[in-house]
Amino acid sequence: MAHLALPIEIYEHIFQLLVPSPTEDADVFALAQCAATSSFMRSIATANLVWMAHYQVRYLASNPIKETERIAACNGSYFKLYRMRRLLDRRALDTLQDAIYRKQGRCTTGRLFAYDLGIDVHDVLRTQSVMRWPRNIAKTDEPALDSLTLDWIARPYWAREAMTVITKLEALRLWRKVVVQPQYVSFAEGFAAFSGFRGVSPQQVIKDLNALCKRCESHLRAKGVSLESGLEDYDVVNISNEICLWMREEGFRLAAGVDYHRMENHFLDCVITTHRDTLPLSLVVIFVSLARHLGVEAHPVGFPQHVHVLVRGHVPSTSRFFFPGFPERGEEYIHLDIAKSDERLVLPRSHLISILEGMGVTNSVQQGQLLQPANVRDMCGRAGSNVQHSFHTELEALANPNGPRYSYIRDCVHAAMSAFVMLSTPGTRGATTMLMHMLNYVEDAHRLDWCLMQYEVFPNDVGHHTNDVGAVQVRDQLIHMYELQETNELQAKRDADSMPLAVDGTNVEFHVGTLMRHAKFAYIGVIADWNTKCHQPEQWMREMGVDMLSRGRNQPFYTVFAMDGTVRYVAEENVEVHTLPSDTWGTIRELLMNAKNIEMHFDRAEVGKNGVGKFIMGADLRREFPGDVLLAQKELGELQLFILAKTEQSVVVPPGVTHPTAPWKPPWPVPPWPPIPPPPKPPVSEPVPPLPYPESPWFP
Incomplete structure (x- = not known):
């Protein structure tokens, strides 16, 4: 049928x-x-x-x-x-x-x-x-x-x-555009680039800001505010005042106390969402974006110590009554204090000049320069300086359990340093010096960022100044770091045949991944490296009293990622295994939340049947400590060994742990689908697109 x-x-x-x-x-x-x-x-x-x-x-x-x-x-x-x-x-x-x-x-x-x-x-x-x-x-x-x-x-x-x-490349190219083609980069885009160093796409930040602008426009139109410049009741001061009122209603205010120096206040994605109590500069970014969306000509002014806004437009007599201090002509530039708009919105030019004179700036030309609109390049540079000023305050907050993580602060400082290098004049001594500092941050954590140093940051900083000795040193160091990562094999410190001895025959009691407690100071950490004897400068050993230890300097020393976010170098006699069966998983979580670089070096954490907790080494440690892998296996109990084809290294897998799956595949049958044609080629008359990897005369 x-x-x-x-x-x-x-x-x-x-x-x-x-x-x-x-x-x-x-x-x-x-x-x-x-x-x-x-x-x-x-x-x-x-x-x-x-x-x-x-x-x-x-x-x-x-x-x-x-x-x-x-x-x-x-x-x-x-x-x-x-x-x-x-x-x-x-x-x-x-x-x-x-x-x-x-x-x-x-x-x-x-x-x-x-x-x-x-x-x-x-x-x-x-x-x-x-x-x-x-x-x-x-x-x-x-x-x-x-x-x-x-x-x-x-x-x-x-x-x-x-x-x-990915987002850093987007940010760096935005800043390069700020230098080469500033007319094509908005004030907000330059600031959104900072968010790229936190893994947030500047493109997404601008989308969120545009949505905010549309909400503000809808609110002002519903309130009856005239936004058409040709009408008689069009008033830029009234519009600016309404924007400030709306911003305060939405929670955009000047931060106070310890919140003033929070790192999040410098990043536009945080300011839009979670940290609306923020800095004057961030409030200015929001206001300028809102005003320009509404058709008001608004510019930031890099006034010393307190940035504000300059708007241009017609000022009716009603605004002159409510906001005194204007000249008599009908169209002019007006200075606005966005951060303190609830107290006083308009800043008379005479008042600003008196402040400059109090600072010792008496030259009229210099006063005019400080009161004129600032460009995107200068304001982004100022934002980078503000990040660096907040750095020391945030370091003090690391001891707070609810404070920022070390890796977060490190990324923020890296953003400020990159902004300084990208926005500075190529070949200057300050930029080259900052570039050398950046290498330390990249080497410390940013293992995937080295390509950006090679193709984006370094050529932009050095330019054609090939005789710069400092630039040559930076280039050589960067090439050396690249070769170590890409080609050189690490020498094993302890192999499978010499356990528990090191390859030189020294007995090393503990292995990488061990949860430890300091015998004297009681802090908890995880062992990330060890040496058969103290490998520190002589001056450090004298200051730390290494020779006063019962076993002196010739005992094994362990690099420990501590719970407080510091990296310690601990003598073996002060290391105790941390064994708290009822709290082991809680300790593992606290270490992951607070300690430095654990996620970079360890793949996972496990707790054996005996309550012993271990961090299992990642690819960068397994090649150096193959014997430690087997020691961890022994302590955790009855385990299985899997051979990873990609690494050709033994990996410890306890019962119930899922082995790495095969490469991801679509969950549908591909064969019945017809092939998709390739993207169309551009016409011959159009310029050929650049290579995916930029060419650099500085690198082979």
């Missing part, structure tokens, strides 16, 4: 009930399975109306040029667009797998993320960057793991590093 087919509209309605999700694939899988059943179902299950929502909820960021090419290649089909982006996601996850399980080649991995994949894979990396805690220590609102994976610590860390190298 033949069955009547349902109307197409019913199928479309059913498919539209599938809930789009940025992370879950169940509904997408159902659609793909339907599309593979028959040509009739395929025509419905691949319709734009069905796939548009799934595409838009998953992919929020994209390269505008590449997205235009993809849309043209797919003829506007969201089904094909979704497939193309998921294939990009697969490449990104495979590359992330390489970063986790291979130490050598991470500089090349950084180039792949920054220049080949770019912002198009930022969304899939964000899904990997969320820490998923073991079920027994996860808080109520945190993602939890039902079964531990081999890289539950390392994967979020390297995903964040991959996101950051």
Whole structure:
């Protein structure tokens, strides 16, 4: 008996009930399975109306040029667009797998993320960057793991590093544009670049700021404020006052007390969302963006100690009555104090000049320069200086359990240093000196960022000043660091044959990954490295009284990532194994939240049946301490050994731990899909696009 087919509209309605999700694939899988059943179902299950929502909820960021090419290649089909982006996601996850399980080649991995994949894979990396805690220590609102994976610590860390190298490239190119083509970079875009050093795309920050501008416009129009410049009641001072009122209603105020120096106040993504009690400069950025969106000509003024705003427009007599201090002519520049607008909005020019004279600036030319609109380059440089001023205040707050993490402060300082180098005049001594300081930060943590130093920061700083001795030294050091990471193999300190002895025959009692407690000072940490004897300068050993220890300087010394965020160098006689079976997982969580660089060097943490907790080494440590891997296996109990094909190194896996899965594959049958045509080639008359890796005369 033949069955009547349902109307197409019913199928479309059913498919539209599938809930789009940025992370879950169940509904997408159902659609793909339907599309593979028959040509009739395929025509419905691949319709734009069905796939548009799934595409838009998953992919929020994209390269505008590449997205235009993809849309043209797919003829506007969201089904094909979704497939193309998921294939990009697969490449990104495979590359992330390489970063986790291979130490050598991470500089090349950084180039792949920054220049080949770019912002198009930022969304899939964000899904990997969320820490998923073991079920027994996860808080109520945190993602939890039902079964531990081999890289539950390392994967979020390297995903964040991959996101950051992508957004940093976006930021650095914005700052380069500020120098070369400042007329094409807005005031807000220059400031949004700082957020790129925290893994937040400047493109997304500007989108959020534009949404804020539209909300402000809707509010002012609903309130009856005249925003058409041709009308008689158009008043820039009244508009500015209404903008300030709206900002205060939305929570944008001047921070006070210890909150004034918080690092988040310097980053526009935080100011828009969580830190609206902020700095005068950040308030000026918000106000200028709102005013320009409403058609008001507004500029920042880099006034000493207190930045404010300059607006231009017609001032009716009513504003002259409420805001005294204006000259008599009808159109002029007006200085506005945004940070203290609730006390006094308008700043008379005579008042500002008297302040400058009190500072010793009596020359009228210099006064005029300090009262004129500032350019984007100068204001971004000022923002970088403000970040550095907040650095010492935040260091004091590290002792606070609710204070910032060391890695966060480090990234903020790196942003300030990069801004100084990118916005300074190429070849200057100060820029070269700052570049040398930046190498220390890159070497300390930013393992994927070295490609940016090589291709973006260094050429911009040095320019054509090839005779700069300092620049040559920086180049040589950078090349040396690159070669160590890409090619040189580390010598094993303890191999599988010499356990528990080091390769030189010295007995080293503890191994890397051990949770320890200091015998005298009682702080807790995790061992990250060891030497068979003290490897510190003579002066350091004298200051620390190393020779006064019972075993002196010739005993093993351990590098320890301590709970307070410091890195300690501890003699073996002061090391005790931390064994608190009822609190081991809690200790592991506290260490991950507070200690420095754990996520970079360790893949995961485990607790054995005997209550002993261990951090399991990552790729950068396994090659140096293969014997320590087996010692950890012995202490944790009955374990299995898996051989990772990517690393060719033994990895300890306890029962119930998931082995690294195969490279990510789409959850739908690929063969039935017809091949997608490649993006169209540009006409011959158009300029050839640049190579994915910029050429640099300074590097081979």
